[in-house]
Structures are given as C-alpha cells and as structure tokens.
Amino acid sequence: MGASKIIDYTEEQILVAKYAKAMSHPARMAIMQLLLSKHSCICGDIVDELPISQSTVSQHLKELKEAGLIRGQIDGVSICYCINEPEWSKLTELLGHFFEKRHVKTSSCC
Known part of the structure; x- marks a missing residue:
C-alpha cells in the first residue's frame, strides 16, 4: 500500500487489515489457537x-x-511464545465493532 493511500483509511481499518493479514494462513491460525489454549509455548x-x-x-x-x-x-x-494480551484485546474489540456494524436488511438484495 502506497504511503499516500494510507491517509484514506481509518486507524481502525488499518489495524484490522494488519491483524487479518497476520492471521491469514491456516498454520498461523493453528499457532494462535495453540497459544490461546496454553499459557505459553516454546517453539519446539x-x-x-x-x-x-x-x-x-x-x-x-x-x-x-x-x-x-x-x-x-x-x-x-x-x-x-505467548499471546500479547493488549494487542489481542485490541483485535477482539476491533473485530467486535466491525461485525456489529452489519445491518440486516429485510428486503432481498441479491
């Protein structure tokens, strides 16, 4: 993303995209799930x-x-390795806000 385009996005949008990109591989999701299930984990x-x-x-x-x-x-x-709790909390809050913004329409759209 070009530096000039970053100003067109909110801080929230940039953070959600950063977190989503980091978690966008199944192996990373598996690692995160493993770390969430344990207090900490050694690479081995x-x-x-x-x-x-x-x-x-x-x-x-x-x-x-x-x-x-x-x-x-x-x-x-x-x-x-362990979960970075402040960042995890931020991600959880941002995704919560993101998903709450969906409005269910009563008319058919597509």
Whole structure:
C-alpha cells in the first residue's frame, strides 16, 4: 500500500487489515489457537503439535510477532511464545465493532 493511500483509511481499518493479514494462513491460525489454549509455548513444542517444519513454524511466528499478536521471550537456548494480551484485546474489540456494524436488511438484495 502506497504511503499516500494510507491517509484514506481509518486507524481502525488499518489495524484490522494488519491483524487479518497476520492471521491469514491456516498454520498461523493453528499457532494462535495453540497459544490461546496454553499459557505459553516454546517453539519446539509448537513444532511437535503442528505438521510443519521448524523453519516454517519460525517464519509464521515471525509474522505473528511483527503484527504484535504474540510475544517471544528468550528462555535459555529456546524462545517461549505467548499471546500479547493488549494487542489481542485490541483485535477482539476491533473485530467486535466491525461485525456489529452489519445491518440486516429485510428486503432481498441479491
């Protein structure tokens, strides 16, 4: 997206798009579900749970981390990942507002 076009969108639209892009791969959804079900998870544990290689898991973790949805903390030679609660709350609130804006029409449209 060109820098000049960003001003045409609200902060809310930009954030929802950023989060949606980060979660737009089934492996990332699986990682998020795994992290949501546990307090934290070491990268090796994630690899053991999912049918993808360690390098692929690392790439997906990088995307989720760059979007701010997860945090990683070095624990010895491993990195322990967890949900970034403030960002997760923001995402939940933004998506809630997004889905609440739908108006059900009584007339047939399509």
